[in-house]
Amino acid sequence: MNETRQDNVACCPLCPALCGLTLAYNGPDLPRAEVPLQPGQGACPRGTSLGELMGSFHRLRRCLRRSGERTTEARFADAVAEAARRIDAEGATVILDAASLPLEELAAAAEIAAAWPRLQICAALAPEDEQMLAGLEASGTTYLADEELARCDGLLLIGDPLAANPRCARGVLDALKANSRMPVVAVDGGGGVSASYASLPVLCGPGGELDALRDRQVAAALEPCRKLGVVIAAAGGRGGIWARVGFEAGKLASAHRGGVAAQTTGGNALGAFRAARSLGLCGLAEAMAPGQGANLRAAVGVDVLALLGWTGPSIAVAAAAMPGVTTGSADIVFPLALPGEIGGTFLQAGTRRVTVAALLPPPAGVPAPSALMRQLAEAARVKVPAFSGRLPALDRAAAGEPPEPTRASPPVEPESVALVGARESIHHADGSLTGAASWQGQLRPLPELRVSGADAARMGLAGGDEVEVATESSSARLRVRVTENVPAGTVAAVETSAATRRLTPYVIDSERNALVSHPAGARVTPKPRAVATVEAGPPRHMV
Amino acid sequence: MSDQVVKRVLIDMDRCVECGSCAAACYYSHGAMPIVQYARQGPALLPVICRQCKTAPCVDACPVEAMIQDEHGVARRCLFRCIGCGSCARACPFGVLPNEPTNRQMAKCDLCVDRTADGEGVPRCVAACPAGALMFEDEHLAAEANIMVLGGRTTGESPYKRR
Numbered sequence: 001m002n003e004t005r006q007d008n009v010a011c012c013p014l015c016p017a018l019c020g021l022t023l024a025y026n027g028p029d030l031p032r033a034e035v036p037l038q039p040g041q042g043a044c045p046r047g048t049s050l051g052e053l054m055g056s057f058h059r060l061r062r063c064l065r066r067s068g069e070r071t072t073e074a075r076f077a078d079a080v081a082e083a084a085r086r087i088d089a090e091g092a093t094v095i096l097d098a099a100s101l102p103l104e105e106l107a108a109a110a111e112i113a114a115a116w117p118r119l120q121i122c123a124a125l126a127p128e129d130e131q132m133l134a135g136l137e138a139s140g141t142t143y144l145a146d147e148e149l150a151r152c153d154g155l156l157l158i159g160d161p162l163a164a165n166p167r168c169a170r171g172v173l174d175a176l177k178a179n180s181r182m183p184v185v186a187v188d189g190g191g192g193v194s195a196s197y198a199s200l201p202v203l204c205g206p207g208g209e210l211d212a213l214r215d216r217q218v219a220a221a222l223e224p225c226r227k228l229g230v231v232i233a234a235a236g237g238r239g240g241i242w243a244r245v246g247f248e249a250g251k252l253a254s255a256h257r258g259g260v261a262a263q264t265t266g267g268n269a270l271g272a273f274r275a276a277r278s279l280g281l282c283g284l285a286e287a288m289a290p291g292q293g294a295n296l297r298a299a300v301g302v303d304v305l306a307l308l309g310w311t312g313p314s315i316a317v318a319a320a321a322m323p324g325v326t327t328g329s330a331d332i333v334f335p336l337a338l339p340g341e342i343g344g345t346f347l348q349a350g351t352r353r354v355t356v357a358a359l360l361p362p363p364a365g366v367p368a369p370s371a372l373m374r375q376l377a378e379a380a381r382v383k384v385p386a387f388s389g390r391l392p393a394l395d396r397a398a399a400g401e402p403p404e405p406t407r408a409s410p411p412v413e414p415e416s417v418a419l420v421g422a423r424e425s426i427h428h429a430d431g432s433l434t435g436a437a438s439w440q441g442q443l444r445p446l447p448e449l450r451v452s453g454a455d456a457a458r459m460g461l462a463g464g465d466e467v468e469v470a471t472e473s474s475s476a477r478l479r480v481r482v483t484e485n486v487p488a489g490t491v492a493a494v495e496t497s498a499a500t501r502r503l504t505p506y507v508i509d510s511e512r513n514a515l516v517s518h519p520a521g522a523r524v525t526p527k528p529r530a531v532a533t534v535e536a537g538p539p540r541h542m543v
Numbered sequence: 544m545s546d547q548v549v550k551r552v553l554i555d556m557d558r559c560v561e562c563g564s565c566a567a568a569c570y571y572s573h574g575a576m577p578i579v580q581y582a583r584q585g586p587a588l589l590p591v592i593c594r595q596c597k598t599a600p601c602v603d604a605c606p607v608e609a610m611i612q613d614e615h616g617v618a619r620r621c622l623f624r625c626i627g628c629g630s631c632a633r634a635c636p637f638g639v640l641p642n643e644p645t646n647r648q649m650a651k652c653d654l655c656v657d658r659t660a661d662g663e664g665v666p667r668c669v670a671a672c673p674a675g676a677l678m679f680e681d682e683h684l685a686a687e688a689n690i691m692v693l694g695g696r697t698t699g700e701s702p703y704k705r706r
Contacts (some may be wrong), residue, residue, distance in 0.1 A: 017673070019673070024572070030569050031574060033571070033669040034572060035568045035572075035667050035669075036670055036672045037658065037663070037664045037665070037670060038664065038665060038670060039665055039669050039670050039672065039675070039677075039678075039679075040675070041670070042564070042671065042672075042673035043564060043568065043670075043671050043673070044564045044567070044671075044673055045562070045563050045566075045567035046562075048564070048567045048571045048572075048671065049567065049571065051571065052571055075570060132666045162560045162562075162674075163560075163562070166560055166562035166564060166673040166674060167563075167673035167674075169558070169560045169673060169674035169675075170673060170675050171673050172559075173558045173674055174675070193560050193561050306672065373647055425560075425561070425562035425564075426562070426567070430660050438570075439566070439567050439571065440567075442565070443563065462664050470650050
């Protein structure tokens with residue numbers, strides 16, 4: 001493999017852009033992530049919130065132990081001893097947030113698991129990302145870096161990649177600036193901004209992305225391209241289409257001598273996907289399947305219940321930087337380093353290994369995932385050798401065609417609409433990390449529901465209205481945004497909170513060993529608009 | 544003394560991808576004072592940035608002379624004079640200044656004077672913009688480059704409709 005190497009000072013590891021960040025302080029104790037001095041480096045709200053999260057009041061700093069309804073603080077040594085005893089007795093699957101972790105952490109975790117057979121490691125990626133990457137790898141396509149998009153003479157945007165990684169917009173828009181007549185096809189059903197930049201916007205219904213790729217009109221629009229750039233970001237609520245979409249997108253890019261820029265959740269998703277194969281780590285579907293593998297589950301750095309939109313099963317051990325659904329139900333909770341506090345090697349654009357330094361070391365006593373696993377192993381009297389420093393092989397998987405997905409149409413009753421998921425640029429993944437950031441909370445106290453103008457008129461909704469969205473699985477309060485980038489009859493809820501993910505929860509497709517989120521039929525009920533009240537007397541600050 | 548702002552923050556509306564990076568960078572670096580606002584709803588989901596008016600109504604409206612125009616023509620708020628009365632926000636013809644005070648003081652864009660004073664850096668909103676929609680450019684150069692400037696901001700083909 002022809003790999004290049006690049007060293008950076010500190011980067012945001014939350015998406016493949018790996019934007020540069022430096023650390024600055026508001027006063028002596030409150031760190032903040034500072035954007036670079038000159039333009040061109042990016043840093044979206046997710047990255048700039050990392051500094052605040054490092055010093056956040058909400059951050060978990062101590063161990064917690066739950067017995068019944070009661071949660072008490074525990075000494076770190078006691079919590080480690082109890083967790084180690086339970087793991088040693090019953091065996092455990094450790095679910096790592098692999099997409100945001102450097103390769104060193106995955107390799108170290110695999111070495112610890114090799115020394116302690118009671119541990120099984122799961123490299124967890126966002127389920128749709130995992131399937132999309134499987135399809136892309138199977139297609140044999142080449143990967144493009146964001147800046148290479150500017151040299152393409154045609155673009156195919158699938159999903160809402162500009163929300164998944166706003167920095168890839170620079171390459172897309174530079175290409176458009178160089179040739180304003182170039183074909184840009186946007187295939188999206190989630191109401192994202194990508195369709196606004198397309199010469200051919202294809203607004204598809206739930207799971208219609210696959211049909212759109214096979215559409216004659218799309219093929220005709222892309223026909224003249226000599227170098228096609230495909231920019232793809234997967235979202236939930238589409239059924240199990242992403243492996244096939246990734247495969248066909250990769251084939252399409254190769255046919256036009258181009259490549260694919262995969263915009264995943266987490267900066268190292270592709271590296272983790274390849275490393276998981278070479279290290280023998282299992283996937284999230286296998287880890288969460290009932291009756292498979294070890295008895296206990298330990299979620300380390302990933303709010304697995306929020307990610308999947310589940311309320312159970314109970315997770316025995318959770319380690320996280322921020323409280324979430326999983327830490328709220330776990331028996332033992334450990335504090336954990338944030339993604340920006342762990343340095344190491346990331347794989348960017350399929351071939352480029354980028355060494356990233358930590359923005360700031362974690363607080364005293366707060367371990368990185370591999371350090372926590374090492375302490376657990378040592379508490380169980382397992383001899384774990386020091387980390388060898390060997391990075392996993394990152395060979396791509398063998399080519400092969402993924403199976404056709406099973407089609408799942410949502411049961412749309414009268415007066416209901418089809419609900420799908422959508423990506424958003426201000427939150428990371430399920431929002432369990434960035435949900436505690438103050439700017440995000442002020443800008444968007446409620447998640448967004450994207451509704452077409454026709455549906456909004458039919459349901460009597462206006463932009464900014466608060467609504468209750470109810471599906472068969474759950475209900476959630478969202479705020480309406482009216483956009484013409486979502487087709488009539490479909491509404492899209494941004495997947496950046498546990499509540500919205502519960503609307504279209506993931507189910508295990510045991511046949512394909514994958515986690516799949518199907519579109520759902522949803523009822524949208526407007527909530528009464530708040531009436532402004534005026535207090536008598538002068539404003540409080542003038543009294 | 545020059546009362547002319549040499550450089551302005553210009554927005555290419557064709558390139559704005561509504562990511563909010565500009566507002567987040569501004570918020571986190573100015574002690575949670577949201578100076579670059581971000582229109583929340585409707586078709587104008589865009590950053591709302593101070594245009595640095597040549598005759599700034601916010602400066603005229605301030606009853607305690609907390610708003611001043613410095614030697615570069617940048618309208619700035621003097622932290623220790625501001626009483627948070629909101630007169631500047633009501634006077635702003637573009638609705639840029641937030642209506643509510645933060646920590647009893649009004650937030651006001653100073654073009655990140657800590658970065659731009661030496662002429663080297665750019666304001667944080669410009670540096671953060673991942674799509675290249677925000678520029679920190681000399682207004683006259685923008686005119687020479689045939690960039691249409693409307694009310695201090697750059698627009699694309701049509702000021703009312705994105706691509």
